[in-house]
Amino acid sequence: MDTAPAEGHQGCMVAVVGPSGAGKDTLMAHAARFFEGREDVVFVRRVITRDAAAGGEDHDGVSEAEFEALEKAGRFAVSWGAHGLRYGIPDETRDAVADGRLVIANGSRSALNRFRAAFPSLVVINVTASLDVLAARLEARGRESREEILRRLQRSSLSIEDGYKVVTIDNSGSIEEAGKAMVDALSGCLSARP
Template sequence: MEPERSGCMVAVVGPSGAGKDTLMAYAARFFEGRDDIVFVRRIITRDAAAGGEDHDGVSEAEFAALEKTDRFAVSWGAHGLRYGIPVETKQAVAKGRLVVANGSRSALARFKDVYPSLVVINITASLDVLAARLEARGRETREEILRRLERSSLAVTGDYQVMTIDNSGSLEDAGRALVDALNGCFTSHQIS
């Protein structure tokens, strides 16, 4: 007898500078051409050409209209921006797919409400590595960055299935760890 198909949402979270986007792009290249895994393109109130994450940029008014018409499975605000996960992701999980989205620790309760089969992958890095990466962006001084990082927790709290990947070293090592974690989701959720 064939096991029942069960999809899963994977929310990739972590602090700024941890390398979430880079690692997700690495994994997306690894799984390219497979229809059993979906990498979500978020909708953000930031210009699509702003760099960083590949996303759909919308205005505040457009985001509000999308939210009002239930076009998001999950939406939240952080750092002066609004973020949305398209509602179609619920259908992908219902059809047995592994869906991978760049999430936020502050929105995990919303993710869990929408996707009961939720795995959280927490991408971290040492404070020195995070500070160096953020300093390279040129938006804050090193001292401001270190003060902010020391005030924040890098841990995920709550009743979630969490895997943590340290991205302080090479992209290849952390990228392979993310691929292995996602492959583990296929096994544990019997996704075929």
């Protein structure tokens, strides 16, 4: 499929957010395979202050000093810190949206105001799962006990404040079901373009 953006179409930024263990990376990878080869759909490769070989999402790993230099040089459309790491969305994503493309980035609920400031045509996909499912997935990572995980999850809000266009996907069940919901949500963004 080699679909280029139609001339005059407004692009859109989609920020995919949700708690650890919700399966954001898995759903984004599923959608990336579905839209593979389409020029009008771009999945963002984030810059993170984490070793690129550390596992998880495919990203550009940089040191704290390199991240600071990139940020000062204006190389990020959006940047934020969370869980002891720094995250950046490359500035080129603005051009992709301006060119009429659908751009999908792994975001953060804490940075949504920054995404909205950089990308007025913002859609938020909020990936959730039941507390039991989140706890089981996080427990499998082996970093915290089940009790610590449940206490942390019960303290955090899984909702998005008003004022954003939000699509919520429950990823408590099968990847096929949640993956279809992700593809449908992104397809809806494509068809909603003028």
